[in-house]
Amino acid sequence: MARYLDVHPRNPQPRAIAQAVRALRSDGVVVYPTDSCFALGCVLGNKQGMDRIRSIRRLDQRHHFTLVCQDFAQLAKFVHMDNTVFRAIKAAVPGSYTFILPATKEVPRQLAHPKKKTVGVRIPDHVVTQALVAELGEPIVSSTLLLPGEEDPMTQGWEIKERLDSVVDVVLDSEDCGVEPTTVVDFSEGVPEIVREGSGDVERFR
Structure with missing residues (x-):
């Protein structure tokens, strides 16, 4: 049975954030809100x-x-980028973007693309997400909460708790959460390629 934690969207309670982090550190799976939508x-x-x-x-x-x-300093430990790419990404974060970049040795082998050796990274513009990653002290391995056969991600924490009660450990809810997946930009070749148009403005990368 999943623990349900209702947190304030602008001033998340430290105790609730700490409970979610304990679940993560105990090899649990957590549902949490971001600026694009809920994530696993x-x-x-x-x-x-x-x-x-x-x-x-x-x-x-x-x-x-x-x-x-959590921030650009943490992101830079896991991906390689030249100065041009650095400046382009730095100007866009935090925000609703996922960037595909060459992975460093800090990225576990099973996370990197087997052929391209790339990985997706992002820094969400969401207070609860920021608090969660700051307390954890390392990135969260994440995937959008989009269930099989459904076109749109789930948006209600209480409904997520009901439907995923037996398969996740914590549902961290907040009334302030995006409803559209991120814009995905592939910078692995040094120039931006729009892989998916989502909630982040794509014009800055055209």
């Missing part, structure tokens, strides 16, 4: 947690997770 997350190295997320979404082993980071 676990910690780096939690292979079982990644398998659970794939099972919830009915995804195969080729699914690419995203590293949700």
Whole structure:
């Protein structure tokens, strides 16, 4: 049975954030809000947690997770970028973007693209997400909460709790959450390629 934690969207209660982080550190799977939509997350190295997320979404082993980071300094530990790409991304974060970049050795092998050796990273513009990642002290391995056969992500925390009660450990709810997935920009070749148009403004990368 999942623990349901209702947190304030602008001043998240430290106790609730700490409870969610304890679940993550205990190899749990947590549902949490972001500026794009709710996400499923676990910690780096939690292979079982990644398998659970794939099972919830009915995804195969080729699914690419995203590293949700606290800030640019943390993001830069996990990806390579030249000065031009650095400036372009720095100007866009925090925000509703996922960037695909060459992975550093800090990224576990099972997270990187097997051929391209890339990984998706993002820094959400959401107070609750920021508090969660700050308390954890490392990125959250994440995937959008989009259930099989559904076109739109789930948007209500109480409904998520009801439907995923037996397959996740914590539902961290907040009334302030986006409803559209991120814009995905591939910078792996040094120039921006729009992979998916979502909630982030794509014009800055055209």
